[in-house]
Amino acid sequence: MAGPLSYSSYRTYQECPLRWKFLYVDRRPEAPKGYFTFGRVIHAVLEELVRPLVEPAARRYGGQGQTTLDAWKGGPPAGPRAPPSLEEMLAAYDRNWSSEGYGSPDEEARYRTLGRELLVRFHEHLVRVPPHPVAVEEHLEAEWEGIPIHGYIDRIDRVDSGGLEIVDYKTSRELAPDEARSSDQLALYQVLVERNYHEPVHGLTLLHLRSLRPVRALPRSPPALEPLHARLGEVADGIREQAYEPTPGRHCARCEFQSICPEFRTVAGPDGERLAALVDRFQRLREEEGRLEGELAETAASLHRAAEELGVHRVPGSRTVAVRRREIAWQYTLDAVRPLLESSGAAARLAGEGPEEVRKFLRDPKVPAAVRRKVAETGSRRVRWYWELAPPENGGS
Ligand code: SF4
Structure with a gap:
C-alpha cells in the first residue's frame, strides 16, 4: 500500500506513526517552509551544475530501469564535459528561485544572499577540483532482504581507488564530526548503491555546503548494517499493520497536525461538556477508590486483630x-x-x-x-x- 520506504518516510514513522499516516496515507499537505524551499533550490542548481560532468556510463535511460555502470552499452557521447560558467549558474539560481514559505521578505533576502555566496564558492571549488560524478540526483530502488527501499541520491562519485563515494549535500548550519558515521540516511544510500551498481562503495560523505567541508565515513560493514535493517523492518511491519498511534514528544512542536491529533485536539460544545462531565466523574470515583482502599485495609487489620485475640x-x-x-x-x-x-x-x-x-x-x-x-x-x-x-x-x- 505504502510502496518502498525512503529514509524520510522511515524517520517520520519512527518519530510518530500518526504523523506518517497524515502525510503518506491521507496525503495532507504541510505549509511550505523557507528552509526546505531553500534546500530544494540549491539542490536543483547543483544538479544543473554537476550533471555535465557525469561520466556517461552512469547515465540512466528513461523507461529502461536502472542502468548500472557494468550494464551501460552506449559508449561515451560526443562533446566536452564542463560545468556551466559562473554566470550560467547564477542565471540558473535566479530561474529556480522560489519565494515559497519564507516568513518575511527579509528572511527570503537573507537566504537568497546565503545561497548565492555558497553557490559561488561551490563553483570556484568545482572548477579548481572537479569531481568525477557517475550520477547526480539518482533515484534508486532495491529490495533489502525483504524490505523494499528507495531514495534520491545527490551525487555518486568515482574515487581514485576505483570504488564509489556517496555524496549528500547539506545546507544546514552545522555538521557534527561523526555525523557521516552515524547517518542512517547515508547507510541506506549505501545499500541502494550496493544493490544497483556492481562497484563497491568506498566512502560516505556529507558535504557541508556553507563551508564546503566534507564529513566522511567508511561504508558500514554488513553486521553494522543489521540494526538499521531491523529498525526498517519494524517500521515496515507497523505500516503493514496500519499501526498509527500518535507518539508525542519534542517533535510535536513542529508538527502541523496538532489540531487533528488526539494528543492535542480539544472538543468544544455539547460533546466537550459531555467529556468534561465524564472526566469529573472519573476523578471523583478515583478519589473514592483511594478512600475505600484505605478504609478496606484498616477494617481488614481490625478484623485481623480481633480474630487473633479471640482465636477464630x-x-x-x-x-x-x-x-x-x-x-x-x-x-x-x-x-x-x-x-x-x-x-x-x-x-x-x-x-x-x-x-x-x-x-x-x-x-x-x-x-x-x-x-x-x-x-x-x-x-x-x-x-x-x-x-x-x-x-x-x-x-x-
Ligand atoms: S502532534 Fe505529535 S503526536 Fe500528534 S501527530 Fe503530530 S507528531 Fe504525532
Missing part, C-alpha cells in the same frame, strides 16, 4: 462469612552457607537465589542431603494473612 478464622457477618486465609513464603540467606556450597561443588546446581530456585535446589537429589539441610536451615518462613468473603455455610441470611 471464620467470622460470620449478616450476609457472608469472612474467612481468614494465609499465604506462606520462604526467604533464604545463603551467605552463611556459601563456602559449603562452593566446597561441595553444589553451587553450580543453584540456578538463582530467589525462593523458588532455592526450593528447587532443596528437592534436587543430586545435591548431598547434608548440604541441602544446611541450606534449608537458613530459611525463614513468612506468613501473610488475608480475608476472603464466602457465602454462609447454611446459605441463610
Whole structure:
C-alpha cells in the first residue's frame, strides 16, 4: 500500500506513526517552509551544475530501469564535459528561485544572499577540483532482504581507488564530526548503491555546503548494517499493520497536525461538556477508590486483630462469612552457607537465589542431603494473612 520506504518516510514513522499516516496515507499537505524551499533550490542548481560532468556510463535511460555502470552499452557521447560558467549558474539560481514559505521578505533576502555566496564558492571549488560524478540526483530502488527501499541520491562519485563515494549535500548550519558515521540516511544510500551498481562503495560523505567541508565515513560493514535493517523492518511491519498511534514528544512542536491529533485536539460544545462531565466523574470515583482502599485495609487489620485475640478464622457477618486465609513464603540467606556450597561443588546446581530456585535446589537429589539441610536451615518462613468473603455455610441470611 505504502510502496518502498525512503529514509524520510522511515524517520517520520519512527518519530510518530500518526504523523506518517497524515502525510503518506491521507496525503495532507504541510505549509511550505523557507528552509526546505531553500534546500530544494540549491539542490536543483547543483544538479544543473554537476550533471555535465557525469561520466556517461552512469547515465540512466528513461523507461529502461536502472542502468548500472557494468550494464551501460552506449559508449561515451560526443562533446566536452564542463560545468556551466559562473554566470550560467547564477542565471540558473535566479530561474529556480522560489519565494515559497519564507516568513518575511527579509528572511527570503537573507537566504537568497546565503545561497548565492555558497553557490559561488561551490563553483570556484568545482572548477579548481572537479569531481568525477557517475550520477547526480539518482533515484534508486532495491529490495533489502525483504524490505523494499528507495531514495534520491545527490551525487555518486568515482574515487581514485576505483570504488564509489556517496555524496549528500547539506545546507544546514552545522555538521557534527561523526555525523557521516552515524547517518542512517547515508547507510541506506549505501545499500541502494550496493544493490544497483556492481562497484563497491568506498566512502560516505556529507558535504557541508556553507563551508564546503566534507564529513566522511567508511561504508558500514554488513553486521553494522543489521540494526538499521531491523529498525526498517519494524517500521515496515507497523505500516503493514496500519499501526498509527500518535507518539508525542519534542517533535510535536513542529508538527502541523496538532489540531487533528488526539494528543492535542480539544472538543468544544455539547460533546466537550459531555467529556468534561465524564472526566469529573472519573476523578471523583478515583478519589473514592483511594478512600475505600484505605478504609478496606484498616477494617481488614481490625478484623485481623480481633480474630487473633479471640482465636477464630471464620467470622460470620449478616450476609457472608469472612474467612481468614494465609499465604506462606520462604526467604533464604545463603551467605552463611556459601563456602559449603562452593566446597561441595553444589553451587553450580543453584540456578538463582530467589525462593523458588532455592526450593528447587532443596528437592534436587543430586545435591548431598547434608548440604541441602544446611541450606534449608537458613530459611525463614513468612506468613501473610488475608480475608476472603464466602457465602454462609447454611446459605441463610
Ligand atoms: S502532534 Fe505529535 S503526536 Fe500528534 S501527530 Fe503530530 S507528531 Fe504525532
